[in-house]
Amino acid sequence: MDFITILQLLDSSIRLATPLLLACLAGLFSERAGIFDIGLEGKMLAAAFFSAAIAFTSGSVWVGLLTGVAASVALSGLHGLASITFRGNQLISGVAINFLAAGMTVVIAQTWFSQGGRTPALTGDARFEEIVLPGAASRIRDIAQQSPLGQIYSELISGHSILVYISLLIVPLSWWVLYRTRFGLRLRAVGENPAAVDTAGISVVGLRYAAVIICGVLCGLAGAYLATGLSAGFVKDMSAGRGFIALAALIFAKWRPWHALGACFLFGFLDAAGNRFQNIELLTFLSLTFLLLAAVSAIMLVIRAIMLARGKDTARGLLTPGIALVVSVGLALGLDALDPEAGGIATYLNTFVLPVQFMQALPYILVVVILAGLVGKAIPPRAGGEPYVKER
């Protein structure tokens, strides 16, 4: 596998991870405040539709973005009404919102545009164009001609929609809000023990609505990115399960912003890899697998090293990821060096072509494996899912 392929893979990961990341952070705010939200999917879809529809009619993607966000916030408000004000079941409300968005978007689209639940294709200012940084190439074929550093610059750093950069900024921002502001402290508290917040004289209802609205805004960005950034228009059901994957990423990230970035990027990467490597031979597949393992071990090693430096870990903690790194790099290189034409085991292995379905399921399989193997128990915010009831 050559360098540019890896870059393209990472580049694709960034794009695919962005809607996940936004939706994941949306869920993070909501669930941190104790409101479970399986309606991320629906809100994303509604935002995708309204942003595309209004971007088309107004000709401005920014107006579209605002409308999309507003639509998502409206659904959030509905979720809040059901689960905060009327203390309904948060899961049911989420399910209802998913159905509602799936149906409504198409019904309205059909009424407005008569194109079978689609918006017309967006062009020009009605779309988020990729931002090409100074000196960067934009087209894949031009990038391939550049030097490695230039490739990194053009492929990875440059050439994304503004929403990608915004979403990357939202990660530290979320962290900062949650852990460094009064609002964040209260938000986290209300998800853990609303009674504590209530006795402290703070409005539980107010906080939870605020969280749900933030969730709506972020979901709105995610949906708008899908319809006006990644593609040029709305197609029915175009969220394609990403809301659920974002939810999985959220649990995977244990409800923490930086981890959410990691989880979403990993999911995006697995997705990109599944797209890129369909119909591959077993041998290539194995060497790729070990390469991925090596990457994961390297990350673990770095994390452990940082913890060691901070005095939160012993040197022994470095051992396992270290060994894993050496072994997997060795195996990956070894397998790569085997010549499939030379006969013997290599040729034998190479006769197996993995079915495309396997490669498409692989990201999901890997998520399960990683979850079971690397991540411990995920403990959700303690008051999550329970309406706060205070007799009056």
Place this chain on the structure above:
Amino acid sequence: MTAPAIELKGISKAFGPVQANKDISLSVQKGAIHGIVGENGAGKSTLMSILYGFYKADKGEIWINGQQTSIPDSQAAIRAGIGMVHQHFKLVENFTVVENVILGAEDGAMLRPSISKARKVLLDLEQEYGLEVNPDAVIEDLSVGHQQRVEILKQLYREADILILDEPTGVLTPSEADQLFRILGRLKDEGKTIILITHKLREIMDVTDTVSVMRRGEMTATVKTAETSPAGLAELMVGRKVLLEVEKNAATPGEVVLDVKDLRVVDGTGVERLKSISFQIRAGEILGIAGVAGNGQSELLEVLGGMIPATSGSVTLHGQPIDITGRESDGQSRRRRGIGHVPEDRQVEGLIMPYEAWENVAFGYHHDPKYQAGILMNNSAIKADCAEKMERYDVRPPNPRLPARNFSGGNQQKIVVAREMDRHPDLLLVGQPTRGVDIGAIEFIHKQIIALRDAGKAVLLVSVELDEILGLSDRIAVMFDGVISGERLPEDTNEGDLGLLMAGVTERQGAA
């Protein structure tokens, strides 16, 4: 004379058909410590919740420092200078101490200044009142005693003038309680007004200036503490004379029932919770285990009760070995072997709160053949059994169809006690049997434990109440840091001596 700090006039509150407070009036002078006593469900917590704006009274007025004040929510209460330490702590478990303290009392939108200010204030408070806690400790890592300090610190940080404490000592060790009262004394000296709700009459006698008695939602009396006695208060509360001392005959220990040798428990995080514990209990004997919470008593009960496996060691019951590390390590097989277990926390362990009383009466014994009808459970048999047990153990109301959560703490405990003792287990494990239970129920439960002993059964009693340990036990073992730091006979020791053992001082300090 200045206006009273708190004056309640004609407060009434009903929860549906339950009249929790009936026309209650109360007046507390500034700078006084006022006690409120009453049975479980008498309405004490409700009254205080009204004062703190948690519930809205159906009728009545609240006057603070001579001014009529409306308290529609907790925020208004805080503004009126009222602070409350609830019976069940209102702390965010995975936050640090300082985060809990500033929650709701932050100085600005940013946390950092608030936190550094709070750190300073906490340091001052610590020096002023001896309330030491590590500001960066996470609540769930703290002992209950420390958690309670955090609750008090929260109120002090808010500069509350009126402090309400709802059963603050229910979960504290005697020394922790003493310390709490010293702090309350100091607060009082500063002119703060304190309302103290407790079931422990000794505490009332020791620290309060005045005391009110509540019964079935009504305020039956308010007296000066100096002019009353524990027995008098008890009678006012329950409506009859109550035995405050445990009455029991001398023990007649028989053969060894439980023999524990070299028991070790290492928990999931690698911490050694029990370090080679060995002891025996004979038939007709109560072994009391004293100790500050968190020194291995819970793990001891859990291992013997089959909730967690031991790492090594041996346990025999009537000479027959019990498999404590392997497959047989579960509550069911322990019950089959004749071990009853009243757990330390009835609400989290002993009962399924949404289950109705009859379902809870079968809990853990649901495999009992007399509860079965073929492959199904014989629900009517269980209900009948439950009604009968409720009758005999004086559970009120005696309604098998009421969910456990709708019983008061004392009655919940009676349900657990009825379930575990009514089968006359050869060995009864009891943890904190009377925590948060009113004196009427305490008397009852103590009698049951003695009766079981007198029937020739072995009892292992774990309690942080030294009164209880001293009153019930035939032998006392003290646990400290996972080991038994000493053994005493009750007639041969006193609270001071036990207190030292509990603190890890093993030399005998001239017992009484």
Place this chain on the structure above:
Amino acid sequence: MDKMPKWADVILIPLISVVLALLASGAVVAFIGESPFEAMRIMIDGAFGSAYGWGYTLFYTTNFIFTGLAVAVAFHARLFNIGGEGQAALGGLGVAMMALYIPWPHWSLALIGCTIAAALFGAAWAAIPAYLQAKRGSHIVITTIMFNFIASALLVYLLVNVFRVEGSMAPETARFAEGTHLPSASTFAGFLGFRPSTPLNVSFFVALAACVAVWLLIWRTRLGYEIRAFGHSETAAVYAGISPVKITMIAMLISGALAGMMAINSVQGEAERLVIDYVQGAGFVGIAVALMGRSHPVGVLLAALLFGALYQGGAELEFEMPAISREMIVVIQALVILFTGALDNMVRMPMEKLFLSLRPRSE
């Protein structure tokens, strides 16, 4: 203690909620310029107005009973099984293999065989997430979502590459042999006017039996008692000697088996072959059904009937009113879930006040 009479609680409030949902749906229908009353009439008539309508309504109901019960059982153990979709798909695979490879002499034997296969395959697909939850604490919501995707990939692979009939374009198995065909409603209830083409078949009774069985299991057996206890408090369960690992596994296996059993209705009973993506969202509808039915078999049955009626009535609506697309039906479903499930208290709170004020005050 009760704030309202029981009939108000179980009948009046859901009824008002459904009416509100239909009013909201009517507004949407009016928005696209059609008559809401006419639409309403078509839907109700389509779902319940004829044996034909009932045949389809109850057919869908059967599916939703299975997937609804599946979610409900897991819910009692506080496990949120979102994997009904995948488990049902695997159940279909089980049924297909059973029906294709064994020459069944009679449908009743085939039904037993296929039910077992469907349950086993469904349970097997739930087993890995259950094991990971029980032993490793891997969040069951994620793992079951992932297993839905994996199941779908597996089925596409098998249907395209293994089971597809030579030369056929459709990724589906061959039609099952005569001996596996389940009697349709026309056979056992023809006197009610059901015609041979009715998809409703004997597996409806299996579904009803499953309701009873689940009710017995949850409220009358020791296992059910343990499942509920575990669902309420894991610590207490351990205290009582109930093994969390065992309960997690068993509850999920039962849940998966129930989801898988949907296949006897759709695959063996109706399609008589396994087609690609035959579950078509029934697993997700099962979540709504279980939540609305408050995880009680009777509630699940009623909620399943409601959704069955929505499906069939919605289909009729679409046939009769060309301007109404299938997405409109989805909207109506959403509104029903929203009002009866999530906004339940919106109706309940004022009703409780009303009943309290009507009642003469005791004391």
Place this chain on the structure above:
Amino acid sequence: DLGGKFDRSFNESAFNGAERWAEETGGTYREIELQNDAQREQAMRRLAEAGSNPIVMAGFSQASALEVVAPDYPDTTFVIIDGVVDAPNVQSIIFSEHEGSYLVGMMAGLASETGTVSFVGGMDIPLISRFACGYAQGAVAANPDITVIANMTGTTPAAWNDPVRGGELTRGQIGQGSDVVFAAAGGTGLGVLQTAADEGILSIGVDANQNYLHPGSVLTSMMKRVDVAVYNSFSADTIEPGIVVLGLAEDGVGYAMDEFNAELVTEDMIAAVDAAREQIIAGEIAVHNFTEDGSCPVDMQ
């Protein structure tokens, strides 16, 4: 079929055929859009009982339902598109997608400068493989050294409506050198065509004429004249039972030329492709049909 009425390709095309017929003749027709599998039979029976004749079904998934339904309504004539049902009152219309795909494959091979062309399918089902395989054969015929990359979008029905992933797949293929991409993936294909336009490569539409979507970027479209088939069925006086294969000869499949792609397609390309077309019709070139044996003579990556 379940993809939805306005999928911009297959189903929409059928609908357009019906509309054209209705406009021209003033006749009326009824349509039913399906929501799930159980409705297939239901819909057919309803239409038959309502007296519709003929009844046209679009989509291979209808075949098994029709097998059961057709015998019950001997007086009604059924037409099934893309599927084969052997019954006296059923006409089965099959398109030779491989032949049409062969032509656009050739065009791709001729237009490609990089020597790599690619294909994006929806789900990996036989029909889509037939498109892919025909396309690959055509590309190789135009340029024996060509590399053909083929990707599928997913394994759930969401694969037909995921333009985002379609775009990513296309980017990946461009990264591997492709400069002509053929999309046979429903709504997902819109993302493919869009990305191709953004990245400045050529794309090929499917089923209906999609040239107008991105003028100057869509090289051509592989037309599958479902509209013609529907129109003919409605207009015909009598419908012969049996299998009707609509291939190049019948103009059932073909490539689209119009003002939107006129500048992209050179005279030479048209000449070469038309020559191949004649040869296929004449039987001189045999385009392998994937569904016959489930394999493809050309390797795809």
